[in-house]
Structures are given as structure tokens and as C-alpha cells.
Amino acid sequence: MTTSAKSVKAVKAPAAPTAQSADTKASLLLRKAEGGYAFPALDSVANQFARSLRDLVRALGAPAIQVERAGAEQMSFADWSASAAPAIFWRYHAPPLKGPVLLAAARPLILQLVDIFYGGKGALAAEREELTDAEERFAARLGRDMGLQLAAAWRDKLAMEPELDCVTTDPAKLAAVRADDELFVQRFILRGAPFEGRTIVCAYPLASLRGIAGAEAVLETQAANDSDPLWSGALNKALRDVRLPVRSVLARPEISLVKLLALAVGDIIPLTMPRHVPVTVAGRSFAVGSIGEANGNAAIMIEHIEKGPNHE
Template sequence: MVNAEATTERRSRDRAPAAHAEGLGAAKLNPFGDLHTLQHLSARFARALRGVFEPLLRQEVRAWAEPLVVQRFADYRSERGDALTGWMPFGMVPAAAGAQALCVLDGRFVLEMLDLFFGGTGAAPAELPAEFSPAAEALAGRIGAVLATPLRAAWEPLTRIEFSPGRCESSAAMLPIDGDDAMIVTRFGIAAGDGSPVFLDILYPVVGLKPHGATLTGKVLDKAEADPAWRTALTRSVMNVRFPVRSVLAEPVVPLSLLVNLKPGDVIPISIGGDVPVMVGRDRLGTGTVGTSNGFAAVRLTAIAQIDDEGLSA
């Protein structure tokens, strides 16, 4: 069954928070200093993982963020060992020097979800294969595509980064990442029922986050409701947006023969009905009656059109 009791230990090292892990060489690997802000973003992303994996696992899951660490990619690969693993690069826009994030999927977990997808019980082979089948690669790609949206949303309060998943590889050697590259490792636990958790890792290259260094060291505002002062200021700004309002008094239809023979002084007859349309941009605001007000031509609104859920389009 998916998330049944694990037969092998997935990680033996005690993962200390990066901000206090002196043994990781934080002064050299981590130029950002305090990474509590990124830990906060990871917690936001963890809350969205239930909606990603519950449809795949067909049961409720628990998801949480583990303390993050900063380490060289070669050390990370060594810790994972030779077990089947899905390595999926995520393009980041904007990012420095074309750097990519990396989503790391537990191979057994992918095969369990694949068995569930095809109507099985969520069982994986006792002995894992050396690489993924085309079906497993397709499922991993589907997971990556779904993860991109909540990952982008998790970063939204801090900065706008677009994530685009690439091809899932069974071997880390196929990745365009050097072993000496410094990576920020964010880990997420996923557990279904009372079973043991599996872990999903998102790795961010330190060089790729350098354009966002100023915001990474700032504060993140994370509230269920928007800040009242910000909402009030936004409302006032929106209320000052100007829209062109026009009224169509007449739209006569004439043959081409009349148009080509028109000359100054000719008259095109029009007829104005009782109500004329009043437009805002390309949308009908309502109808009104043509008249005068304070010596100027004017339209008195007699009816307001029903506005659909999308509202007026500029």
C-alpha cells in the first residue's frame, strides 16, 4: 500500500536548520544569511501539497515542511544513495545565469502512485528497477506540471517566479548541475493515514536566487486576510481609474454606391430611437434617453445592464 511501513531508512542524517548549521559551511555556501523567509515560503507550499497528492493517492494526506539546509549538490546526491529517484529540473524565470530548481521524487513513491493510477492497490516492486518506465516518467511529468502552480503561488508574496518543469530523469548525472553547486534543500513530508511518510525535495540553486537576495532577507506578510490599510489604498486607487463612456446615437446603413458618391454638403439621414446604448469600452453599461443638461447634450440613464461575473473588460 502507498505509504505503508517503510522497509528501508530514507535518510539517516539529522537535518538541522541551515541558519544554525555551522558544519555546512554556511558562510561560504549561503550568501543570504538568515533563511527563515524561505522556510516560511516552504510552509506555504506544504499546505498546497494535499491538493496535489490526495487525488493521486485517493485518500487524505498530511503534508509539512522540514527544516531546510544548504549543501553542495554532490553531498546531497551522496546522501540519497543509489535508490531509484526522479530528478526533475524546474526552469525559473527570472533566475541568474539560467539556473534551475530541482524537484526530487522518491522512486518507490512514484511507482506506488503509478499502480494506483492503473487501478491497483498502490504496491511497488520489492526490488526497484534501475530506471523509470515510460509510464512512470509520464506520471512524474504530470506531478511536476501540477506542482508548478502551487510553487509559483507560494513565492507570490515575496517575488514573482515562473516555474516550468522539464523532463524527469532517473539519473542525476543527466542534470546540468555541477557537484560543487550550492543548493538550498527544502524537504516536504507526505503521509497518508497512519503510514510512514515519504519525502519530496525541492532544491534551489543559490546562484539562481541571487537576483532575489534583497527580498529573501526581508519579511513576508502572510495573513488570511489582506492588510486593511493596503486594501483601502488599493480601493481608492481603483476608484480613480478612468474609463471612456460613449453613447451610440445612430448607426445608419447605406449602400456602397452612396458612400462613393458623397461630397461636402450631402446629408445622411439618421433616426434616433427612444433609448440609445451607453457603452464603457466594448461593453454595454445600459441604455438612456438623449437630452440636454445645463446647455450640453446629455444622456439620462434609464436602465443598467446586468454585468456578468467577469465584469467590464477594458
């Protein structure tokens, strides 16, 4: 099918001194010139998103997959949705954009990913229009994961948190976009068996991108401290499951060497039980507690938690 598309041409920022301050604020996001717009931020966003998609597909069970970023183009929503079909479409509410972010993937790709996820080799079953319940759940989960990756790709440009609000095989249900709306389209091509040549497409309505000219860009120093949300979530979950040794010393009796050498079976060493005892975690002082009983077992009630060197 032939689509009407025009390439995006980079343009220079206005040279007039009176426009420099406004252009500086928006330079990471958008530049305007006579006859059109350029979106310099989207190049680095696409590079990061391509890496994130590669890692996501690999984590689903295809460790050898690469993702190649193809060229960007502009086209109408009607042309884009027709060229993507048959596809799964994901729509995200993504403020501060004044419109949605759209993702699309060929429906056979979803069927192959489901097969791999459940232990198969990515074999493609007979083509069908309807998805099973398991495939619909997988498509929704994949959409949420891609939304997190998209947010991470934008993080050093704009504080955008895409929220998935629609998953459908029918582009007519993407009601937030009209047929003649112009989209800025980025394509990501999967390389390697069994997905060779499959494509995931990200589309931004041009009106939404033009609307972020006045948005505040996120400082790079802040972005440097941020990490991939999926990686951070997995790390936090793993850390929460780590088991640490918790110990408390109830008594430290002292006796002379003479008495120690004279001890025999049946002898008794008297203990003086303190009111408060220390509690350590992995060898480090953690808290102070008092000795008692809970549910028929000896127990320690935490009365005070120690502060660290930074009072944390």
C-alpha cells in the first residue's frame, strides 16, 4: 500500500537575539522554522527506546534478538493504521503531551511472543482475528512494560509517565486521534529468529509534540541518577527477599580461669539478665529491645532503633 509520507527536515534555531531565550528553553524538545518543525530530542529517545525494547524481548525468552531503529517519517493516522494492520495497538495518556502516544505491533508478533513466553519456540499458529484471553492479558502486560520503557527513554528530556488506557486490534477505537491527524512515526525492527523483520512502531501526534515547546526539560543531572524502572523494580524485589541474620546477646557472664577449669557437668553458671539487650543485623547494631514473651515463645520487643552515621 502506498502511503503519503514526508521526511522530517532538521532546521536551525532562529538567529534573532530576541528569540534565543525562548528557543533555549525548548531546544531539547522542539525547534520551529518556516514550513515545519523538527524534534531533536526524539533521536536520542528512539535510540534509548530501541535498547529497552531489545532488553524487554530478550527477557521474554528470545536472548539473541536485536532491535534496529529505522528512519522516522510523518504520515496521517489513517495511513499509519492501515499500514500497520493487522496489528495490536496500545494508546497511552502521557502528560505533559497534549495528546496520546501510540504503539503498534504486528499481531503475529504477539502470537509468537506468547508462544515463547509459555515455553514454545515462537511458532506462528494459524492467523486469526480474535485473541484468546491469555493473549489479551499478555498484550496488556507487554503494553504496560513498553510504557515504562518509553518513560525511561524520555526521562532526561521530559518528565513523562505514559499510562496505558487502551489495548485493541481495531484502530477505530483509538478515539483520541482523527483520521487526518498527522503523526511523527518511529519504527523499530526486530532482527533474529523467530522475529526477523517484525516491527514495533511508536507514533506521536504532531500537535502533541508542538505543544511541549513550553514544557520544562528535565535536568541531565537528575536523569543521571535515574535508572531503568524495570531493572530497579526487579532489584528492589530481589533485595526484599534477602535473608539477614538477626541476633541479640542476652547475657555476657564472666568467670575466673580457675573456676572455668573447675567446671564439671551439672555445675551452674549464674546469669544476670539485663533489662535491655542489643539487637544486631548482619553484625551491625540495629536496635535495643526488652526481653519478654509472645505466644508462648521468648521474644524481644523493639524499644529503640539505632540511627546510622548520617542519622538515617
